[in-house]
Amino acid sequence: MIVVTGATRGLGKSICQRLIDKGERVVGLSRSIENLPFEVLKCDVSNYSSVKQAARDVKKMKEKVDAIINVAGIASMNMAVTTDENTVRKLINTNLLGVIFCCQLFAPILLRQKHGCFINFSTIAVPLALKGESVYAASKAGVETFSRTFAREMADFNVRVNCIAPGPIQTDLLRGISEAQINTIISNQIIQKQFQKTDVCDLIELLIDTRSSSLTGQIFNIGGV
Amino acid sequence: MDTEKAKEIVVKAIKTALGGEKEISNDMPLIGSESSLDSMKLVEVCLSLEDAAEEIGFDFDWTSETAMSKSRSMFRSVQDLAAEFSKQSAI
Numbered sequence: 001m002i003v004v005t006g007a008t009r010g011l012g013k014s015i016c017q018r019l020i021d022k023g024e025r026v027v028g029l030s031r032s033i034e035n036l037p038f039e040v041l042k043c044d045v046s047n048y049s050s051v052k053q054a055a056r057d058v059k060k061m062k063e064k065v066d067a068i069i070n071v072a073g074i075a076s077m078n079m080a081v082t083t084d085e086n087t088v089r090k091l092i093n094t095n096l097l098g099v100i101f102c103c104q105l106f107a108p109i110l111l112r113q114k115h116g117c118f119i120n121f122s123t124i125a126v127p128l129a130l131k132g133e134s135v136y137a138a139s140k141a142g143v144e145t146f147s148r149t150f151a152r153e154m155a156d157f158n159v160r161v162n163c164i165a166p167g168p169i170q171t172d173l174l175r176g177i178s179e180a181q182i183n184t185i186i187s188n189q190i191i192q193k194q195f196q197k198t199d200v201c202d203l204i205e206l207l208i209d210t211r212s213s214s215l216t217g218q219i220f221n222i223g224g225v
Numbered sequence: 226m227d228t229e230k231a232k233e234i235v236v237k238a239i240k241t242a243l244g245g246e247k248e249i250s251n252d253m254p255l256i257g258s259e260s261s262l263d264s265m266k267l268v269e270v271c272l273s274l275e276d277a278a279e280e281i282g283f284d285f286d287w288t289s290e291t292a293m294s295k296s297r298s299m300f301r302s303v304q305d306l307a308a309e310f311s312k313q314s315a316i
Contacts, residue, residue: 104288112272156265 001063002208005029005045005102006072008036010171011121011197015069018201025063029054029072029102045072045098046090048105055105067208068106069119070099073140075173080134088135095139096146103150103161110159117216118154119207120147122165127225128188140165144219151217160216162207166200167223190224226281228304231311235303238273242266255300256293267300274310283314 002019006012007028013036016026020038028036029043043054058065073095076087099120110116122144124130125137144163151161167189168174168182186194199222206212207220236249243261254260255267262270271287278285291297299309 108272108275111268153264157268 001025001027001058001061001065002067002069003027003029003058003065003106004069004071005043005098006070007038007040008032008034010071010173011166011169011200012069012071014197015071015201015204018198018204022205024066027058027061045070045102046093048101051098051101051105055109058106059109064113065106065109065116067117067119068102068110069204070102071121072098073121073173075133075136077132077136077176079132083135091135091139092142095136096142099143100146103146107154107159110154111157114158117160117162117208117212118147118150119204120161120163122147122163122219124165124167124185124189124221124223124225126165127221128185130185147219148217155216160207160213162215162217163219164200164203164207165219165221165225166195167221168194169197169200169222170194171197186223188225189221193223195222226311226314228307228311231314232303232307234277235270235274235307235310238270238277239303241273242269249303251304252302254302255306256298257295270306274306278310278314281314283316285310285313 002024004012004016004026007016008030016028016038019026026038028038028040030040031044033040033042041054041057044050074091076083076091103118120143122140123137125133126141126144130137147161147163154161168177168185182194186192203220207215239249240247243266255262275285275287289299292300295301299306
């Protein structure tokens with residue numbers, strides 16, 4: 001079984017679909033339960049009690065969990081000085097605390113199994129320090145450091161933790177970013193092309209595969225930076 | 226659950242984590258340089274206690290602001306952990 005947060009839209013939905021196509025049992029976590037062709041548990045990742053209940057529900061399913069994929073996230077393209085308090089808190093609560101809560105509360109399931117992996121999501125905005133994304137980038141920089149450190153805490157239990165940092169993938173998070181801005185970001189990648197959701201799905205498959213057993217504590221920048 | 230019953234469960238969990246019949250005293254420290262448990266074994270003890278609590282019918286929360294405090298942690302000693310386990314069983 002694979003648990004995916006942010007499962008009902010964008011990248012999360014594509015990842016769920018890919019894994020289902022590969023024959024995996026997928027349990028999605030989402031704030032809104034819509035009519036989806038896979039199991040979805042209602043969960044607000046920024047709410048500790050909500051994540052705890054979701055972890056309890058997954059544990060009760062008594063099935064081996066191969067991966068927890070933390071995709072849930074929000075973006076706000078704005079300069080720090082023009083971002084309101086509520087948006088700052090929402091970004092940190094969802095992007096950073098959401099990942100920390102999901103990792104710490106789902107960890108006991110993987111620790112018991114001495115098997116499985118966490119895959120978290122960062123962004124190219126972190127290494128490029130993209131102007132106008134300071135709060136968003138800060139929340140994701142936190143995810144990167146948490147992932148690298150958490151990987152060391154999990155390693156004794158044969159649990160791996162990695163982080164994928166995409167560039168401008170075509171999702172709702174790109175709303176409000178002009179084509180010129182997207183092209184500027186892409187020009188900073190080592191491979192200067194716009195990657196797609198399918199490229200991220202490919203990397204997910206690779207990281208879940210047992211042949212990736214040597215990979216942990218890594219940040220994978222799609223396209224390279 | 227009284228503390229004695231909780232202590233039995235805690236001692237069993239520690240013995241399992243240590244993989245033997247080592248004598249477990251009430252004041253045996255579970256954290257710090259004098260502990261026989263490394264961080265991995267401490268987590269194993271917590272997972273066992275979580276399972277035991279589930280069987281009994283309560284949630285054992287092993288997260289705490291003071292988890293690694295030498296003066297206030299529930300992991301200061303076997304006795305302290307048993308007291309915490311007993312306390313949580315009553316909530």
